[in-house]
Amino acid sequence: MPEETSAVGRPGRKRRPAAPHDVQLPSGRHGLSPRFVADNQRDRIVEALVDVVFSLGYPAASVERVSARAGVSRRTFYEQFDGKEDAFVRTCDDAAARLYARVDAARATGTTASEQLHAGLAALLDGLARKPRVAHMCVVGILSAGPAAIERRDAHNAGFARLLEEIARGQGGAPLPPLTAEGIVGAVHDVVYKRIAAGETSTLPALLDDLHGFCTLLFGQATDPRRA
Known part of the structure; x- marks a missing residue:
């Protein structure tokens, strides 16, 4: 987001309102920074x-x-x-960073692993549903954007997997077995991908309880202190 939202006018003149970001700015002198x-x-x-x-x-x-x-x-x-690919990758990076921050903040409100999973999944599904075109671009369109974009997608998913591992460590139990977090993220990604590809992005929040039950089932035993 820009740091400046309006231009300061000359002394004695009214301040010019900021121009919206989704409209073309006027040509010539306009007083905007x-x-x-x-x-x-x-x-x-x-x-x-x-x-x-x-x-x-x-x-x-x-x-x-x-x-x-x-x-x-x-x-x-x-x-x-730098070009089309650069614009695409950087846009997806920004969208993923915002979604990750949203999920991380939400899961921090929970106490147990189940509560954190529920809050994080709710934030994830709601965040995708709020921006369906961005979700389509970063989840579906990315498959046609070349190796660099696919590499970034994998890095984004790895970040969410690390978040699951943090939840596990916070429960005081054994660390997640190898591939557990990656497998959970992959399964959620597959479910999300199918809905977005079918034009059903708005229905994602309705999947919360089913996805939470699925993730809890896989996550529960892995975070059981008796495994340690």
Whole structure:
């Protein structure tokens, strides 16, 4: 998010309201700071990229098409990103970081492993459902975006697996057996992927209880202090 949300006018004049990030800025002199303009352009490029990937798929999301949708020039696009793949990967990285922070904050409200799993899963499913086009891009569209994007997806999933391992350690029991956390994350990812690919992203929160029961079943014995 930009640090500046409005431009300061000259003494004795009213402050000019900030321009929304999803609209094209006026040409010529407008009194907006260079930082605000750059952030606005970047936000519009990201929004355009998400829309094009959702509507047409990653292969069709050319720099020309995304720039035209965003209302910026190719030069402006390349001032923000190295190219299409860079824009895609960095957008998914940002979305994953925000989702991870949301899940981590939610699970911290629980005391037991089951409570933490429930809160974390609720935050995950709700976060995906709130931004269906971003979810589609980062979960489904990413499969067409090349090896670098797939590598980043695997890194994101590994981060969520480490979060499960932290929950296990916090219960005072034995550490999770090898591949347990990775397997749980993979299973949840598969369930989520199928719903998003089918255009049913809004239904994800309704899966909470079933997914929680599934994860608790796999997680329960692994975190049993008697295993230590």
